Amino acid sequence: MTFRAPVPEYQFLLDHIVGFDEIAATDRFGDASADVVTAILTEAGKLCDEVMAPLNRGGDLHPAHLENGVLRTSPGYEEGWKSISEGGWIGISAAPEFGGMGLPMTLTTAVNEMMSGACLSLQLAPLMSQGQIEALEHHASDAIKELYLPKLISGEWSGTMNLTEPQAGSDVGALTSKAEPLDDGTYAITGQKIYISWGDNDFTQNVCHLVLARLPDAAPGTKGISLFLVPKYLPDADGNPGQPNDLKVVSLEHKMGLHGSPTCVMQYGAAVGWMVGPPGGGLAAMFTMMNNARLGVGGQGVGVAGAAYQKALAYALERKQGVSQSGTIVDHADVRRMLMEMKADLFASRAILLACSQAIDMQTATGEADWAARAAFLTPIAKAFGTETGMRVSETGVQVHGGMGFVEETGAAQYYRDVRVTAIYEGTNGIQAMDLVGRKMMDGGEMANRLIDEIEDQAERARGRYPSLAEAVWQACESLREATEWLVGQDDMDNRFAGATPYLHAFARVLGGHFHLSAAMADAGGAREKLARFYIERLLPEHAAYLAHAQAGAAGARALSLAELADG
Ligand SMILES: Cc1cc2nc3c(=O)[nH]c(=O)nc-3n(C[C@H](O)[C@H](O)[C@H](O)COP(=O)(O)OP(=O)(O)OC[C@H]3O[C@@H](n4cnc5c(N)ncnc54)[C@H](O)[C@@H]3O)c2cc1C
Structure with a gap:
């Protein structure tokens, strides 16, 4: 296929x-x-x-x-x-x-x-x-x-981003790479970076690394981090790759998937670098790159979900097993359920991804703070839900293949292995969820409620044609509003963070319901209406369980002592 x-x-x-x-x-x-x-x-x-x-x-x-x-x-x-x-x-x-x-x-x-x-x-x-x-x-x-x-x-040259160090993963503020000022205005960069995607290749003339490091007098934590551009080859007077810089790939990681992408351990000796942005402004500058990459990684999850779905459908149409109308497994109700779940989630995650991109474009075009806030709010949802969809759909794709899904030749397993890292890099999905209920709710839940209002307005417009579907989306919005209020009312951030991931899932489910309802309105009586009905009646209800979990507080998550966690 x-x-x-x-x-x-x-x-x-x-x-x-x-x-x-x-x-x-x-x-x-x-x-x-x-x-x-x-x-x-x-x-x-x-x-x-x-x-x-x-x-x-x-x-x-x-x-x-x-x-x-x-x-x-x-x-x-x-x-x-x-x-x-x-x-x-x-x-x-x-x-x-x-x-x-x-x-x-x-x-x-x-x-x-x-x-x-x-x-x-x-x-x-x-x-x-x-x-x-x-x-x-x-x-x-x-x-x-x-x-x-x-x-x-x-594409003559390529770019990388270098944040992670052995002791500094999610906690970027713990990084220790150093930048010593040199007499000519450049800096000598020393340190080790790990997990650097495409840290080198054999097809571009130069590889340009954006590296986070600390100046000698830097403040501790994230405030003391600056950003440096460190090319593999130092550009000569004409801007062509000249002398090799003092950096190298020490080794490559052996990974569960994504084998075609070299994941490098990089050593910077006293590599020459140029500062990008102000001293101590490194993380803010890097955030530009990371926000772009977060959206991109959400798209990676959705992309793999799409490919896994195509492969699973093709297999289901071919594989003969059991008594059915066509003789193939596609006629079995449980196989149809799997295919419908895959297709419905694929649509929802794609729409969320594009809604986030649209907000970024409108922010760029208008400069309005409202679009910026919407883009910032939707980014962690697009990243986490896109990549969760990639994992869930590719896993279901393996299941549709039966034993052949576990056998490498079909390629179904490769999607499952490759996509797994997307929930980890560019900020783990747990960190995305904490960002959503933390930084992105410092407005007291205003942006969340504005989105909820919009979804309710659209559900009202859909009521005439789809009363029960519109009511389900509207009710889900009300539950989401209540949970948002509960979260922003928590003075103890531990309570918010314990509920962060289920809250993000619930928000994504409701957004998915909204976009499916829009698709049904655009394609009344067609396949999109049928898919919307499937999503809203069967997948949207998951939001209720997520929201119950989101509002349960941290005490339950911490209920077992470390000894009890280890017991048994
Ligand atoms: C294939 C691959 C490619 C990569 N490419 C790059 C790259 O190009 N450039 C780069 O700089 N890095 C890259 N990374 C690194 C990646 O971004 C990190 O692995 C990721 O940010 C997680 O850091 P960590 O591995 O140290 O996990 P940890 O930070 O140790 O996290 C372990 C677990 O603890 C949780 N956790 C950690 N801190 C908190 C907290 N404060 N609150 C709640 N939970 C927490 C995490 O969510 C996770 O579940 C890559 C990684 C891989 C595997």
Whole structure:
């Protein structure tokens, strides 16, 4: 079975569900006409189907490896990177003055998601570059922008992000890498970074690392962190890669999946780096990159979910087992349930992802604080729900395959293994949920309630045609509102954090109900109405259990002592 990029699905979502017309009506994104959107989706779809998808299995079987200290990538990845960069796909949303297309993030999200479904390991490489491009656009000096951005956007050079150290994972403030000022205004960067995705490759002329490190007199914690651009080769007077910098890949991690993507342990000797942003402003600058990457990683989860669904459906249509009308397993009620759950969650997570992207574009186009707050609120939900959907759908995909799902040849297991890390990197999903109920609710729940109001308004409009579905969505909103009030009323943050993950799940479920209802309204009597009914009647009710859990407080989660946890 061959992968097919979900181009028509994206066309429907952009036309009917996520208000792309509002984006295209702004001065900033006036070029994103219907023709441009169709051309972008169609061409990206071809790249995914014809170039990237055929590389997916090879990357799993022949991982990136070190050969006498030189990193060798998986078969065909060099050509894959060339096609991605020559097609301009790295810079869809990058600034036109540096060679980007300047198009909305919503389109980048759509393309990235399709590419993730085709070949997750390879897609992670341009995703890293995109994050770096955005961070440099916002925070770097003009000289750095002029030298680096055209090369990163064209794909001649690639980008990475270096936060993690052995003792500093979720707690970035614990990092100890050092930056010593040199006489010429540059810095000497020393330290070890671990888990660095695409820390090196054998297909770009230079690899540019964004590294978090501390100045000698830096304050402890996150306030004392600065950001540095540290290239593998120091640019010469003409801006070409010159002398090698003092950094190297020490080793590669052996992983559960994502084998085509080299995950590197990086050693910085006294590597020359340039500061990006102000001293002590490193984390703020890196957050630009991380927010972009969080949305991107949510898209990775959705992309793999889409690919896993396609594979499971194809298998179910072929596999003969048991007495049924067609003779294949697709006629069994339980198999149909699995396929419907996969398809319904896929739609919900895709719509949430695009709604978040739309808010980012509207923020860029209007500069309005309300759009910024909406984008900030939706980012952890898009990341966590997108990646949870990737895990759940790919796991169900294995189940649809029966024993063949556990056998590697079908590729169903690879999706399951590859996507697992998406819930871990770019801030674990637990950290996303804490961000949602912590920082994103410092407004006293205002943004959450505004979204809930909007969902209720739309449910009211849908009542005439779909009374029971609209009522279910409306009632779920009321429960969510009550839980939001409970959470923001907790002075003890431990109570909020203990309920963070179930609250995020509940919010995502309700948003999913909202988007399914919108799809039903746009396709009355059609397949989307049937799928919406399935989601709202069978999956939306999960929100009630999540909300009960969310409001149960921390005491229960801490009920067992450490000795009791260990007992038995
Ligand atoms: C394949 C792969 C690629 C990666 N790529 C990159 C990269 O390119 N660049 C980079 O810098 N890093 C990268 N990472 C690192 C990744 O971002 C971290 O693994 C991740 O942030 C989690 O950190 P950790 O592994 O130290 O886990 P820990 O922080 O030790 O977390 C362990 C568990 O404890 C929980 N936890 C931790 N702190 C808290 C808290 N305060 N409250 C509640 N729960 C908490 C976590 O949610 C998690 O469940 C990559 C990792 C992998 C596996």
